[in-house]
Amino acid sequence: MSRSIGLNVSRETMNRLELYESLLLKWNPRINLVSKKTLMGVWERHFIDSAQLLQLLEGQVSHWADLGSGGGFPGLVIAILATETKNPSKVTLVESDRRKAVFMKTVLRETGAEAEVISKRIEDIAPLNADVLSARALSDLATLLGYASRHLSPDGTAIFPKGENWQKEMEDAQSKWQFQHRIVKSKTSEGPVIICARGVSSV
Numbered sequence: 262m263s264r265s266i267g268l269n270v271s272r273e274t275m276n277r278l279e280l281y282e283s284l285l286l287k288w289n290p291r292i293n294l295v296s297k298k299t300l301m302g303v304w305e306r307h308f309i310d311s312a313q314l315l316q317l318l319e320g321q322v323s324h325w326a327d328l329g330s331g332g333g334f335p336g337l338v339i340a341i342l343a344t345e346t347k348n349p350s351k352v353t354l355v356e357s358d359r360r361k362a363v364f365m366k367t368v369l370r371e372t373g374a375e376a377e378v379i380s381k382r383i384e385d386i387a388p389l390n391a392d393v394l395s396a397r398a399l400s401d402l403a404t405l406l407g408y409a410s411r412h413l414s415p416d417g418t419a420i421f422p423k424g425e426n427w428q429k430e431m432e433d434a435q436s437k438w439q440f441q442h443r444i445v446k447s448k449t450s451e452g453p454v455i456i457c458a459r460g461v462s463s464v
Contacts (some may be wrong), residue, residue, distance in 0.1 A: 274345045277372040278308060281341060284368050285332060292360045294332030310449045311335030314395060314420050315342060317445060317457060322349035326391035328383055328408055329399035330354040333365050335422075336395060340369070340376040349393065352376040355383055388412055394419045402430040402456065406438045410461045418459050425452035439464055 270278075282303060285294060299306045311334045325343075327336025333354070340352040354376050356362045362380035369376055379386055389412040396405050402421060409419040423430060427444075434440075440461040447453040 270342070271345055274342060277341045277344065277374060278338070280372050281333070281337065281368050282308070284364070284371065288364050288367075289332075292358075292364065294361060294364060295334070305449050307332075307334045308338055310422070310447070311338035311397070312342060313448045314422070314455065315339060315346075317418075317420055317455065318348065318393070319418075322392045324351045324353065324389070324391045324414075325349035325393040325395065326353040326355065326389045326412060328355050328394065328396040328405075328412070330356045330365060330378075331358075331361055331398075333368060335397050337365055337368060337374075337376065339395075341372055341374045344372075344374045353379060353389060353391070355379045355381070355386065355389075357382045383408055383412075390414045390417075392417050395421065397422050402427070402434040403437050406434055406440060406458065406461050409440075409458065410438070410463070413461065416459075418457055419461065421456045421458070422447065423454055423456055427454050427456065431456070437464055438462065 288294060295307060314335050325339055330336045336352060336354045343349055343352060354365055359380050362378050366378050391412055392414055394409050394413050405421050413419060438461055440458045442456055442458045445455040447455060
């Protein structure tokens with residue numbers, strides 16, 4: 262894994278990720294944390310796809326917040342990797358489905374990773390003032406930028422992985438929001454990208 266994503270991952274961190282994987286496979290039949298068809302390629306599709314977001318960090322990050330964390334991707338992977346790197350310093354996972362929130366708390370307890378799990382709707386929580394805000398397979402870009410305008414710190418960065426139809430979402434978002442952005446190609450598959458946005462404000 263470490264060679265694939267250019268991270269120097271220790272044996273201890275790999276053990277934590279493998280424990281996370283085993284818990285995911287155990288819980289998934291009951292609460293559908295990820296699509297069943299993606300389990301055969303779970304490392305590349307979920308773990309490596311999440312871990313690559315860390316390479317987009319610029320310096321030390323105090324607070325990373327992940328919205329709609331679901332089964333923990335990418336936020337729980339970020340929290341586990343941060344156990345070794347201490348970057349980000351704090352991770353917040355927001356997930357309204359209480360069963361999925363319990364799953365993430367279980368993984369955190371079993372792996373010794375640290376993160377705050379908030380089991381509420383995104384619309385109902387106070388502004389998070391996050392330095393980095395992520396969301397994977399949660400909503401369209403325009404909606405995500407609305408969340409970013411509320412939950413990002415003034416100098417924060419939103420990091421949103423998007424599929425092959427990202428250009429259409431970008432056009433729609435630019436009609437509703439002003440923001441600076443850069444596009445990074447995904448390392449795990451052709452077509453999908455990662456959109457990094459800053460300075461989000463309404464048009």
